[in-house]
Amino acid sequence: MQAFKNYSPSEISLHTSKKDCWVSIHGKVYDVTTFLEDHPGGEDVILHASAGGDATQAFDDVGHSSTAISMMEGYVIGTVEGQVSADEPSKRVGGLQRLQRKQPPPPSRNLSDFLLPLLVLGSAFAAWYYLNFYSVPKA
Numbered sequence: 001m002q003a004f005k006n007y008s009p010s011e012i013s014l015h016t017s018k019k020d021c022w023v024s025i026h027g028k029v030y031d032v033t034t035f036l037e038d039h040p041g042g043e044d045v046i047l048h049a050s051a052g053g054d055a056t057q058a059f060d061d062v063g064h065s066s067t068a069i070s071m072m073e074g075y076v077i078g079t080v081e082g083q084v085s086a087d088e089p090s091k092r093v094g095g096l097q098r099l100q101r102k103q104p105p106p107p108s109r110n111l112s113d114f115l116l117p118l119l120v121l122g123s124a125f126a127a128w129y130y131l132n133f134y135s136v137p138k139a
Helices: 033-038 043-051 056-062 066-075 095-100 111-133
Strands: 005-007 020-025 028-031 076-080
Touching (some): 020 033, 066 076
Parallel strands (some): 005 076
């Protein structure tokens, strides 16, 4: 693996224009200047993310495809000073995919889970019985 240069957040923040755009995502610094016009979401999305400092949250919230994540490796120029870079980007999961994988909460097991449906069923039966046998108009 190649050794990357460390960049300070203040140095990264100097590169936020269409002619020179860097973004930091998961502790890595990417020079995406040549990619701006090709970005499917438009260049403004990347420019806005680069101006905001760390673009990790914005990147994860979109839920990029595995192809997009693998393309990122071609734009890496360094790491963010003072941050430990996460695993390889291809092993990370985007925000949308992470939400889809969330485990459901464990089922609750208490008495009300059993009694409430019985109470509703009993009430429905009582209403049906009353309407059919006691509220019949007398001829």
